Structures are given as C-alpha cells and as structure tokens.
Amino acid sequence: MKALRIDKTDSGSSAAFVDFYEGALMPGNVTVRVSHSTVNYKDGLAITGRNPVVRHFPMIGGIDFAGTVETSDDAAFAPGDRVVCNGWGLSETHFGGYAEKARVKGDWLVRLPDSLSEHDAMAVGTAGYTATLAVMALERHGLTPADGPAVVTGAAGGVGSFSLMLLKKAGWHCLAVTGRTAEADYLRDLGAAEIVERAELSERGKPLGKERWAAGVDSVGSFTLANLVAQLRRGGAVAACGLAQGMDLPASVAPFILRGAALLGIDSVYCPRARREEAWARLARDLDRDKLASVTRTIPFAEVIDAAHAILEGTIRGRVVVTIP
Numbered sequence: 001m002k003a004l005r006i007d008k009t010d011s012g013s014s015a016a017f018v019d020f021y022e023g024a025l026m027p028g029n030v031t032v033r034v035s036h037s038t039v040n041y042k043d044g045l046a047i048t049g050r051n052p053v054v055r056h057f058p059m060i061g062g063i064d065f066a067g068t069v070e071t072s073d074d075a076a077f078a079p080g081d082r083v084v085c086n087g088w089g090l091s092e093t094h095f096g097g098y099a100e101k102a103r104v105k106g107d108w109l110v111r112l113p114d115s116l117s118e119h120d121a122m123a124v125g126t127a128g129y130t131a132t133l134a135v136m137a138l139e140r141h142g143l144t145p146a147d148g149p150a151v152v153t154g155a156a157g158g159v160g161s162f163s164l165m166l167l168k169k170a171g172w173h174c175l176a177v178t179g180r181t182a183e184a185d186y187l188r189d190l191g192a193a194e195i196v197e198r199a200e201l202s203e204r205g206k207p208l209g210k211e212r213w214a215a216g217v218d219s220v221g222s223f224t225l226a227n228l229v230a231q232l233r234r235g236g237a238v239a240a241c242g243l244a245q246g247m248d249l250p251a252s253v254a255p256f257i258l259r260g261a262a263l264l265g266i267d268s269v270y271c272p273r274a275r276r277e278e279a280w281a282r283l284a285r286d287l288d289r290d291k292l293a294s295v296t297r298t299i300p301f302a303e304v305i306d307a308a309h310a311i312l313e314g315t316i317r318g319r320v321v322v323t324i325p
C-alpha cells in the first residue's frame with residue numbers, strides 16, 4: 001500500500017511516499033480502509049521535522065483519518081462501519097492516516113454520525129473537532145452569549161474557522177483576530193462580527209487590560225494568549241488550544257486573582273471517548289454544510305508534503321482534505 005513515511009535522518013527527519021507492507025502495520029484490533037485524511041498544523045510540524053512531533057521512527061504521518069472498517073476483533077465495530085480517528089498518538093507513536101490502511105485500537109475510533117461523510121469528517125478534522133471541544137469547555141464553564149462577546153485567535157486557520165462557525169451558531173457576538181485582514185469577508189461569512197488585527201494582541205501587554213470579552217478560543221499561545229486573558233471580563237474564560245505564535249505564556253496572575261479569569265486547556269489527543277462522541281454529534285447537528293464546503297479544499301495524496309510546508313508558512317486558509325487513493 002502507498003504510505004507517507006517519516007524517517008529519522010542525521011539532520012532530523014525526512015518524509016517520502018513509499019510502498020509499505022500492510023503486514024508491518026502496528027498492533028491494533030481494527031483495520032480501517034482509509035479514504036480521507038487532512039493536513040493539520042501538527043502534520044506540518046511532523047512532516048517538516050520543525051518540531052519533534054514524531055517519537056518513533058519510521059512513522060506513517062497523519063494525525064487523523066476517516067474510512068471504513070475492513071476487519072475488526074472489537075465487538076463494537078463491524079466491517080463496513082464508517083469511522084473517524086483523531087489523535088491517540090497517531091503520527092507520534094502510532095502509524096497515522098497517510099496510508100491506504102490504518103490498524104488501531106477500537107477504543108480510539110468514533111462511529112461517524114449518519115449525516116457526516118468521510119470527506120466531511122476530514123474537512124472538520126482534528127482542527128474542527130478541537131474547536132468543538134473548546135466551545136464545549138466554555139459552555140461547561142457556564143458561559144453564554146449573554147455574558148459578552150467571544151474572541152477567536154488564528155481566526156483564518158483551521159481551529160479558528162470552526163470556532164467562529166460554532167460560536168456564531170450558538171449565538172455569540174464574535175471578534176476574529178487575524179494577521180490576514182484581507183480575509184475579513186471570509187471571516188465575516190463564517191460568523192465574525194468584528195475583525196481585530198493580530199498585531200494588536202501579539203506584543204507584551206498590560207497585566208490587566210480593559211475588559212473586552214467574556215470568552216475566547218486561542219490557537220496561538222504566547223503574548224496573544226496572555227493578552228486574551230488580561231482582557232477577559234470578570235468570570236470569563238479562554239480555551240487554550242494551540243501554539244502558532246509560541247509555546248510560552250508570559251502572563252500575570254492578576255486576571256486570575258482579581259477577575260476570576262479561567263484558562264481551560266484543550267487536549268484533543270487523549271480526550272475521553274464520551275466527550276469525542278459528544279463533539280462529533282454536535283458537529284453533525286450544528287455545522288452548516290455550505291460553510292463547511294467554503295472552508296475546505298481537497299488535494300490528492302501526492303500534494304501532502306507541499307501542503308505541510310504551506311500550513312507552517314500560514315498561507316493555508318481553513319481546511320485541507322486529503323483523498324487517499
């Protein structure tokens with residue numbers, strides 16, 4: 001079968017398309033015929049080797065996939081079931097979705113809701129599923145649109161685009177923070193009521209700023225996340241998903257102890273199954289399919305490496321679906 005394999009090299013790692021022997025797939029009790037995967041930011045890091053995502057070499061890349069069960073020793077799944085898999089160490093410690101087949105533990109799989117195709121599932125991908133976990137975390141914290149506006153950083157990216165769609169659907173007034181103000185129309189179409197220039201939040205700010213938003217979804221980290229928290233309304237919360245600006249968090253405790261601000265960490269990789277199922281059911285219910293199509297581009301398997309470089313350069317808007325031959 002065709003696979004995209006990442007190998008260790010003297011200078012780090014390298015990725016290439018290879019013919020891979022199916023019998024060499026890692027242990028698991030369900031084998032899935034993969035039909036679609038995606039290119040997430042983390043795939044960009046793994047394929048280019050910019051960050052040490054891959055922890056076991058050789059590795060098949062792809063942090064998520066959708067497809068059809070081919071064989072199963074797990075009573076919960078039968079051949080023909082349509083499934084999605086996100087995280088669980090795919091492309092880090094376990095072979096991922098950039099191959100014609102994947103063998104995984106049945107516990108890692110979520111059955112696709114009837115109304116979502118495999119292509120839809122990967123248009124959502126780990127980015128959309130993570131955005132859903134973030135919105136659910138804000139809601140569990142008790143926040144509602146009546147508390148004030150919501151802010152979304154990295155808005156034209158994958159997590160950001162889905163966060164805007166889901167927050168808008170739930171009735172929030174959304175501010176979209178972006179470095180690509182030329183994408184303002186796209187962001188408004190997804191649900192942004194206001195556009196904020198990325199530069200306004202990306203430098204060191206005051207420990208406690210003007211109260212601007214009640215909730216936030218952040219894909220960026222570093223000073224941006226610190227500023228988001230510093231400008232939260234009393235009792236507000238930010239769901240921290242990513243590190244596109246940096247892994248650091250140069251923040252003050254002031255918003256936490258003076259305004260009761262909360263920082264909610266989002267880990268999509270080892271998220272418990274019940275919450276995953278809730279997230280996918282929510283996506284099936286709430287996602288506007290026309291908007292989903294408008295944020296999605298589909299590429300052939302052969303273009304994955306180019307797309308991995310592009311996503312790190314910040315030139316990809318929304319989501320990229322990969323068709324696996």
Ligand code: NDP
Pocket residue numbers: 040041042126127130153154155156157158159160177178179180198202219220224240241242243244245266267268269311312314316318
């Ligand atoms: P994308 O590349 O699609 O989106 C990231 C966006 O961040 C860009 O589109 C850009 O938005 C913005 N951005 C890029 N560089 C910078 C910078 N230097 N400063 C400020 N903003 C910047 O990636 P994804 O949406 O797939 O992932 C976003 C982040 O979330 C990544 O760090 C990823 O690793 C993380 N992630 C975490 C998960 C988890 O489980 N916690 C799961 C999925 C993703 P714009 O052009 O609008 O400014």
